[in-house]
Amino acid sequence: MNIILEARDVRYRYPGGSEVIKGISFHVRKGEKIALVGPNGAGKSTLLQMFNGMVRPVSGVMLVGNEPIQYDSASLRMIRKKVGYVLQNSDRQIIAPTVYQDVAFGPANLGYDEEKIREKVTHALQHVGLEGFERRPPHHLSGGEKKRVAIAGILAMDPDVLVFDEPTSDLDPAGSEDLMELLDELNQEGKTVVISTHDVELAYPWADRAILMLDGRILQEDVPEIAFGNQKNVRKAHLSMPMILELSQELERRGFIEPGKKPRSILDIIHSIQKVATDSQQCKKLGTITVCNVDRSDDVSIRTWLESREIIAIGAMGTRAKQRAATEHLTLEFTYGVIDKCILRALRGKDSLILTTTRMVDRVSQRVDSYCQESSVSIQVLQLQGSEPDPQTVRSEQAVSKADNSKM
Numbered sequence: 001m002n003i004i005l006e007a008r009d010v011r012y013r014y015p016g017g018s019e020v021i022k023g024i025s026f027h028v029r030k031g032e033k034i035a036l037v038g039p040n041g042a043g044k045s046t047l048l049q050m051f052n053g054m055v056r057p058v059s060g061v062m063l064v065g066n067e068p069i070q071y072d073s074a075s076l077r078m079i080r081k082k083v084g085y086v087l088q089n090s091d092r093q094i095i096a097p098t099v100y101q102d103v104a105f106g107p108a109n110l111g112y113d114e115e116k117i118r119e120k121v122t123h124a125l126q127h128v129g130l131e132g133f134e135r136r137p138p139h140h141l142s143g144g145e146k147k148r149v150a151i152a153g154i155l156a157m158d159p160d161v162l163v164f165d166e167p168t169s170d171l172d173p174a175g176s177e178d179l180m181e182l183l184d185e186l187n188q189e190g191k192t193v194v195i196s197t198h199d200v201e202l203a204y205p206w207a208d209r210a211i212l213m214l215d216g217r218i219l220q221e222d223v224p225e226i227a228f229g230n231q232k233n234v235r236k237a238h239l240s241m242p243m244i245l246e247l248s249q250e251l252e253r254r255g256f257i258e259p260g261k262k263p264r265s266i267l268d269i270i271h272s273i274q275k276v277a278t279d280s281q282q283c284k285k286l287g288t289i290t291v292c293n294v295d296r297s298d299d300v301s302i303r304t305w306l307e308s309r310e311i312i313a314i315g316a317m318g319t320r321a322k323q324r325a326a327t328e329h330l331t332l333e334f335t336y337g338v339i340d341k342c343i344l345r346a347l348r349g350k351d352s353l354i355l356t357t358t359r360m361v362d363r364v365s366q367r368v369d370s371y372c373q374e375s376s377v378s379i380q381v382l383q384l385q386g387s388e389p390d391p392q393t394v395r396s397e398q399a400v401s402k403a404d405n406s407k408m
């Protein structure tokens with residue numbers, strides 16, 4: 001078990017106040033997505049701030065990479081290179097007069113030379129979709145853009161762990177979905193991601209593990225299906241049960257889904273409702289999913305390719321994919337939970353196109369393959385790539401089946 005963060009019986013009280021962290025122990029494994037969930041005042045922010053030494057426990061030990069955190073300034077600088085912390089309020093994190101200077105602050109503090117700083121800043125801004133914003137004053141940006149500047153500032157230091165305090169609290173629903181998608185992308189690239197949130201609907205499908213907190217203690221820590229499935233603890237923590245989980249419990253009571261199945265998404269629910277799924281598989285021809293890697297298809301006109309197709313829905317995963325869609329003036333139908341939504345479409349016999357980036361391409365095939373194996377269906381995943389000489393021939397030349405047709 002590759003533990004990257006660990007708390008051993010940590011306790012904390014603010015100067016002159018009562019105890020707000022009351023003996024907490026837990027660990028985070030490398031590559032995990034953890035959601036710390038609890039009501040106002042539960043101690044989530046205080047606990048998160050212990051992860052990179054911003055708050056020092058009164059007793060107990062915090063470890064990063066199996067090493068107890070040391071609190072001298074040189075050690076803290078190194079810890080903050082490993083564990084990046086994105087504050088809830090971006091205005092408190094952004095300090096410089098331009099976006100470039102703000103994102104450059106971390107790498108400059110690490111002693112990098114000008115060229116390396118420029119490289120880090122450019123890469124970080126690309127990552128969060130803010131290329132071209134370098135000279136902009138941060139206080140003129142929208143809340144969502146400021147959040148991305150704050151994240152870029154952390155990414156520029158290339159930390160192993162990213163900690164986000166209420167990452168979506170000041171974002172609109174579309175902005176929240178974009179941000180969760182960015183967190184997924186970063187996790188897919190190997191970052192461990194820890195967030196605090198009140199939003200159970202957001203945490204439930206996203207997290208590998210949920211930690212429910214109340215009054216400075218951990219109430220429950222488990223996979224989301226179990227952590228959020230305990231009605232008593234959920235109520236106690238002033239939370240509500242995620243809608244999907246509540247619906248699946250109701251369907252289970254009525255015998256529509258097998259006992260013990262805990263769907264995490266609408267696709268899971270459809271899959272669990274065996275009869276409906278079987279009917280749809282038998283009656284309909286399945287649609288296909290075409291994947292376009294935007295990192296490798298500069299010379300492909302997606303718009304031209306689309307013109308040669310029947311009606312198709314388009315989804316985008318990742319910031320660069322969304323930017324590419326904007327450049328080609330494509331209307332996106334799906335920007336979050338994209339793979340599941342395209343599988344649902346395929347089950348209805350309809351085709352879709354997913355724009356994505358190199359690191360996420362395999363994820364599409366993996367998710368579709370695992371769904372197909374579990375459900376004994378075969379949805380074709382095709383790839384759109386390379387130069388496009390003639391839209392008429394694109395379909396046969398560039399659409400290469402990756403699916404295992406023997407599953408049919």
Ligand SMILES: Nc1ncnc2c1ncn2[C@@H]1O[C@H](COP(=O)(O)OP(=O)(O)OP(=O)(O)O)[C@@H](O)[C@H]1O
Pocket residue numbers: 014015017020038039040041042043044045046047
């Ligand atoms: N700087 C501070 N000085 C004194 N007490 C504080 C300070 N910051 C937080 N607290 C107290 O510590 C407790 C835990 O606060 P914390 O912000 O960690 O909770 P939280 O779960 O993140 O809440 P929220 O969801 O509202 O942000 C609260 O009772 C709060 O009043």
